[in-house]
Amino acid sequence: xxxxxxxxxxxxxxxxxxxxxxxxxxxxxxxxxxxxxxxxxxxxxxxxxxxxxxxxxxxxxxxxxxxxxxxxxxxxxxxxxxxxxxxxxxxxxxxxxxxxxxxxxxxxxxxxxxxxxxxxxxxxxxxxxxxxxxxxxxxxxxxxxxxxxxxxxxxxxxxxxxxxxxxxxxxxxxxxxxxxxxxxxxxxxxxxxxxxxxxxxxxxxxxxxxxxxxxxxxxxxxxxxxxxxxxxxxxxxxxxxxxxxxxxxxxxxxxxxxxxxxxxxxxxxxxxxxxxxxxxxxxxxxxxxxxxxxxxxxxxxxxxxxxxxxxxxxxxxxxxxxxxxxxxxxxxxxxxxxxxxxxxxxxxxxxxxxxxxxxxxxxxxxxxxxxxxxxxxxxxxxxxxxxxxxxxxxxxxxxxxxxxxxxxxxxxxxxxxxxxxxxxxxxxxxxxxxxxxxxxxxxxxxxxxxxxxxxxxxxxxxxxxxxxxxxxxxxx
Amino acid sequence: xxxxxxxxxxxxxxxxxxxxxxxxxxxxxxxxxxxxxxxxxxxxxxxxxxxxxxxxxxxxxxxxxxxxxxxxxxxxxxxxxxxxxxxxxxxxxxxxxxxxxxxxxxxxxxxxxxxxxxxxxxxxxxxxxxxxxxxxxxxxxxxxxxxxxxxxxxxxxxxxxxxxxxxxxxxxxxxxxxxxxxxxxxxxxxxxxxxxxxxxxxxxxxxxxxxxxxxxxxxxxxxxxxxxxxxxxxxxxxxxxxxxxxxxxxxxxxxxxxxxxxxxxxxxxxxxxxxxxxxxxxxxxxxxxxxxxxxxxxxxxxxxxxxxxxxxxxxxxxxxxxxxxxxxxxxxxxxxxx
Numbered sequence: 001x002x003x004x005x006x007x008x009x010x011x012x013x014x015x016x017x018x019x020x021x022x023x024x025x026x027x028x029x030x031x032x033x034x035x036x037x038x039x040x041x042x043x044x045x046x047x048x049x050x051x052x053x054x055x056x057x058x059x060x061x062x063x064x065x066x067x068x069x070x071x072x073x074x075x076x077x078x079x080x081x082x083x084x085x086x087x088x089x090x091x092x093x094x095x096x097x098x099x100x101x102x103x104x105x106x107x108x109x110x111x112x113x114x115x116x117x118x119x120x121x122x123x124x125x126x127x128x129x130x131x132x133x134x135x136x137x138x139x140x141x142x143x144x145x146x147x148x149x150x151x152x153x154x155x156x157x158x159x160x161x162x163x164x165x166x167x168x169x170x171x172x173x174x175x176x177x178x179x180x181x182x183x184x185x186x187x188x189x190x191x192x193x194x195x196x197x198x199x200x201x202x203x204x205x206x207x208x209x210x211x212x213x214x215x216x217x218x219x220x221x222x223x224x225x226x227x228x229x230x231x232x233x234x235x236x237x238x239x240x241x242x243x244x245x246x247x248x249x250x251x252x253x254x255x256x257x258x259x260x261x262x263x264x265x266x267x268x269x270x271x272x273x274x275x276x277x278x279x280x281x282x283x284x285x286x287x288x289x290x291x292x293x294x295x296x297x298x299x300x301x302x303x304x305x306x307x308x309x310x311x312x313x314x315x316x317x318x319x320x321x322x323x324x325x326x327x328x329x330x331x332x333x334x335x336x337x338x339x340x341x342x343x344x345x346x347x348x349x350x351x352x353x354x355x356x357x358x359x360x361x362x363x364x365x366x367x368x369x370x371x372x373x374x375x376x377x378x379x380x381x382x383x384x385x386x387x388x389x390x391x392x393x394x395x396x397x398x399x400x401x402x403x404x405x406x407x408x409x410x411x412x413x414x415x416x417x418x419x420x421x422x423x424x425x426x427x428x429x430x431x432x433x434x435x436x437x438x439x440x441x442x443x444x445x446x447x448x449x450x451x452x453x454x455x456x457x458x459x460x461x462x463x464x465x466x467x468x469x470x471x472x473x474x475x476x
Numbered sequence: 477x478x479x480x481x482x483x484x485x486x487x488x489x490x491x492x493x494x495x496x497x498x499x500x501x502x503x504x505x506x507x508x509x510x511x512x513x514x515x516x517x518x519x520x521x522x523x524x525x526x527x528x529x530x531x532x533x534x535x536x537x538x539x540x541x542x543x544x545x546x547x548x549x550x551x552x553x554x555x556x557x558x559x560x561x562x563x564x565x566x567x568x569x570x571x572x573x574x575x576x577x578x579x580x581x582x583x584x585x586x587x588x589x590x591x592x593x594x595x596x597x598x599x600x601x602x603x604x605x606x607x608x609x610x611x612x613x614x615x616x617x618x619x620x621x622x623x624x625x626x627x628x629x630x631x632x633x634x635x636x637x638x639x640x641x642x643x644x645x646x647x648x649x650x651x652x653x654x655x656x657x658x659x660x661x662x663x664x665x666x667x668x669x670x671x672x673x674x675x676x677x678x679x680x681x682x683x684x685x686x687x688x689x690x691x692x693x694x695x696x697x698x699x700x701x702x703x704x705x706x707x708x709x710x711x712x713x714x715x716x717x718x719x720x721x722x723x724x725x726x727x728x729x730x731x732x733x734x735x736x737x738x739x740x741x742x743x744x745x746x747x748x749x750x751x752x753x754x755x756x757x758x759x760x761x762x763x764x765x766x767x768x769x770x771x772x773x774x775x776x777x778x779x780x781x782x783x784x785x786x787x788x789x790x791x792x793x794x795x796x797x798x799x800x801x802x803x804x805x806x807x808x809x810x811x812x813x814x
Contacts (some may be wrong), residue, residue, distance in 0.1 A: 026695075060576065066529055067572035071565050073539050077554025078561050084554075085622075088547020089773040093781050096544040099537030100788035107533050108795040111526030112802055119802050164764050166621035172774045183603050263781045403555035414562045421569055428573070432580050
């Protein structure tokens with residue numbers, strides 16, 4: 001295999017493993033803000049216990065997100081040096097802005113969120129929680145600006161620059177505003193954030209359903225479930241609207257991707273169908289075993305059943321791999337519909353007061369959390385594989401973007417290294433998540449470890465007292 | 477001063493911020509195994525628990541800023557040092573998860589594993605930073621396109637290894653002083669000994685590095701000859717460095733910490749000043765050097781980046797101050813600790 005394929009595999013492996021964590025931290029971050037806000041308002045200790053419990057889960061995910069995220073920042077340079085030279089002038093500033101505006105905010109105030117319970121006032125702690133949640137959203141904004149620019153480049157000019165080897169072309173910034181608000185930024189951002197909310201909500205649903213089935217932390221679990229089911233339902237329905245808007249955006253700016261997603265091999269004379277299911281066959285240029293709804297794609301894209309949609313035959317050789325794009329897109333849409341159905345059904349049961357008696361439904365929710373994880377991952381697969389063969393759409397080919405000095409064995413070596421580390425991290429992550437969930441939130445009825453030691457701890461928190469206590473100890 | 481020069485300085489600022497802040501928490505990692513029992517190890521780990529992540533963001537932002545301001549340098553360095561950077565990523569991942577995982581399970585073998593991983597990862601990362609800096613100074617084989625034409629082992633020459641040992645020594649000293657501020661009693665006495673050892677190692681490696689730099693880099697003094705004011709920085713470095721043992725001896729650890737921080741800042745300055753206007757020296761031909769001028773982004777991009785930095789950096793400094801203030805004082809192990 002050559003360096004291009006290997007580097008693509010490595011990027012796919014590292015980004016997909018990384019992306020297990022950010023949407024979960026974005027989703028749980030908002031949950032923390034909500035829970036702690038309720039606690040401050042009501043002084044209900046249950047909310048405090050819930051905040052502390054979810055903070056532990058949040059912190060574990062955050063740490064893994066940081067550890068795997070730094071790989072992404074390095075990889076543009078290590079494996080895609082030619083790309084970096086070509087786009088650095090435009091793409092790099094979004095990445096740097098992410099560092100300055102988002103990472104410092106998140107990582108700084110995470111310290112207070114996790115370790116600061118006894119160090120700062122309750123209000124200051126709440127502010128830290130809000131800032132961490134904001135930081136994770138800022139981070140999403142900047143990275144999505146950068147990624148979207150690759151998909152729908154805007155606000156740049158191609159210019160020749162002099163190097164010792166002669167002049168080379170590169171993309172240079174023309175309008176920062178157009179880069180920020182390139183045609184796909186807003187649609188993509190909304191879609192990604194909603195994806196994070198759906199995942200966060202389903203995660204809470206899964207844990208709460210498990211407690212309800214095991215009859216542990218029942219009060220906590222009921223409250224959590226009831227809140228999360230609303231969030232999940234609203235976000236899942238909003239996802240449908242966002243998905244529709246994004247589909248039309250893709251049709252306008254990346255018609256080849258849309259054709260691959262929907263398996264439209266031939267440009268239709270009239271309306272184009274949706275293949276609800278099917279297996280695209282690139283050899284025969286047809287979708288096998290397909291269940292079609294005639295004209296629906298045309299309606300979704302153009303709001304008219306009869307307008308033709310360009311097929312893959314319009315784009316020559318520059319088309320993405322159809323199978324992977326088609327399947328990942330269809331699975332994502334299918335999961336999205338599943339989220340709507342299952343959350344609406346649960347809400348209906350909740351209204352009738354039968355939700356918590358339906359054990360099978362609770363079991364469904366215990367395992368449904370896998371759905372949003374998969375949907376978040378393969379949504380990106382559809383978006384990024386669908387961009388091929390371009391790394392910057394219609395500007396730079398993926399095959400021209402890799403580092404020229406790399407040998408296949410070097411990249412294979414790093415793939416094996418990341419594969420081994422990530423397999424281990426995945427196992428530890430699942431183990432620790434399970435461990436924390438099994439332990440559950442602290443019970444609130446018993447005063448926490450009420451003893452003399454605590455009184456001393458409380459006293460020693462006051463700086464003045466710390467000094468005197470330490471001195472007293474030293475003199476002993 | 478034009479924007480290219482300004483961004484060279486700003487990158488130096490980010491690098492110095494990283495070296496000073498992550499310098500001490502990498503040092504704590506290197507010293508981790510010297511702690512004698514679980515309680516001491518937890519205190520050591522928790523001394524950096526709330527802040528190591530924020531410290532590492534300086535590196536991430538340094539990388540991002542280099543990508544944005546000097547994309548050619550970013551591309552050449554990161555692809556040229558491929559194997560070294562993969563090892564660095566390996567170390568940084570293990571360091572992060574060691575801190576996070578170690579206290580999550582009450583098993584001696586589990587803790588032992590993460591103790592060694594925390595130590596090894598900290599040592600490897602610190603060493604590799606020095607190796608990278610050493611290579612940047614003496615030059616690496618790059619061609620006219622800026623593409624690295626050597627192999628990984630070409631990077632492990634005596635001079636970069638010496639600079640690697642220098643960074644490890646300074647991290648030990650800096651980390652020990654930090655730990656001295658955060659610990660009490662027996663553990664504090666232990667790290668007190670490490671402050672002296674760290675200073676001794678730093679002194680030896682600093683002198684060796686100075687001699688070798690003169691020997692292997694005939695151009696090393698070029699900028700110093702042209703700009704005589706720069707000798708003031710050299711003198712300030714020596715004074716700051718000499719002030720470290722003085723402050724330790726006088727029993728003023730915070731003063732020692734400031735002195736060692738200033739020494740690191742000054743070393744980063746000397747490193748950058750020696751390189752300027754080059755950012756990567758080509759050992760193939762001086763014509764292929766990547767400089768502040770031939771590797772930068774357009775003026776427009778640098779201008780926008782300057783605005784971003786002007787808006788963002790005051791916030792960054794404010795957060796950093798708030799966090800360090802919130803976690804001032806000695807380490808206390810609580811239910812929230814690692």
